[in-house]
Amino acid sequence: MLIKKTADIKPSEITPEKVYLDRRSFVGQAAAFGAVATVGAAVPWANRGADGGAQDDLELTSYEHVTSYNNFYEFGTGKGDPKKNAHTLRPRPWKVRVDGEIAKPGDYDLDDLLSGITIEDRIYRMRCVEAWSMVIPWRGFPLSTLINRFEPTSKAKYVEFRTLYDVEQMPGQRRRVLPWPYVEGLRMDEAMHPLAIFATGLYGRDLPNQNGAPFRLVVPWKYGFKGVKSIVSIRFTEAQPRNTWAVMAPREYGFYANVNPDVDHPRWSQKRERRLPGLFKNRKTQLFNGYADEVGHLYAGMDLRRNF
């Protein structure tokens, strides 16, 4: 099988940040010249779920900040550690084990999985449970695209994802700061929601190692820790997965982890957030991170205080 590798982008093909930031006018020009401008796909999503409030709500966080301030304990617990240490990760070749309640389990090569999949641009708010937020232009595709291929059975109620566990590639795993490997999960209907994506890149480039190369989960209406990185295992289960932070500190982190200004973390308030690199915590946190219109129905009738 011939596989088109998305990794093989020549440096000359990478969108410079300047052009990327200015892509609407770029799209306009490209259209004028009759070119096919796939980046235009970002535009409809950019306006989705905006709170109608501040005009700068979706002003992008700089590439520098998105890639130098990361929670990725597999490379160290400091925010700057992942950028410093993630060079040991080898994002290709990359194997993904897919198993559980599906018709087509197996060990897949990531590039095989990605073949025939259209990579889209999605601009999402990213709200960390630590009360800061960013706006990140991801590249990726809906989880549902991949999930449908595996043909889940009726017993598949949840999906569980695991990060690579390899102390050679992820030196932070030598210390048991967390019980490795990192585990996260979603309910099936959450996973099938069109806003839930696997990201393979950001700012029009491949995902930097410190952001979870070669592919990671992005669920914009949930706290950032749900976005499990460098995924090597996708398992479909009947029982709710035991996600790492909920195991670590069950009083502080739950399975759902939906962004919610009314449910405080026991140690700090979630009412407001600091939009990085801003100084003041002056932004009101929005229910479901501003995506309530799209995802609210998934939680109809649920007690969000108990299911935090």
Place this chain on the structure above:
Amino acid sequence: MSLSTWVRRVGKPVVFVACLVPFSLLVTDLFQGQLGANPIEEITHRTGDWILILLFITLGITPLRRLTGWGVLIQFRRMLGLFAFFYAVAHFSTYVVFDHFFDLASIVEDIAVRPYVTVGFTSLVLLIPLAVTSTNGWVRRLGGRRWHRLHQLIYVSAVGGVLHYLWLVKADVRRPIVFGLVLVALLATRLWQPRKRRRPAEATVGDAPAPLAESG
């Protein structure tokens, strides 16, 4: 140059400037955009570190003096303690201005319901009477014994500071544990060292547990 002249003309100015280095670096880094994506978090962490480091150096003066016999060290203790207080004020001001923007209700709620804030705030408040009574005049007014008893609050404040740090981290407790071990070591020197070396004459003003002020 006599020793006291040296302390006044060289020793103290050098320590003063040294204590301001972390603060100056913070300010220059801030204005040069070198504090990363989350400048306030960086400022909060760095000032927090320096509160504890300076408290520990302050608490280390007495054991170090006993160990080396360098009586002159005591003359630096007040300045070091006051700089710990200076960083504590900077730390708390950052929290009031940038985390809460002077929203008194949310600050009060924070202090009331979140144990790590409660203990951190208490530690700061306990340093206030020590800073106020750090002058020679206050030592005289209170008298050596009462002054010392009051200044033993620094132990409570330091323990509270370490707890504040330990209770706020998410998972990686290595650094707060290291700070805690240093504090335990400093407190332990108080338990056994005096018994070995203390003579009755020493047990009054210039010696003893508590820092912030140098004593006469």
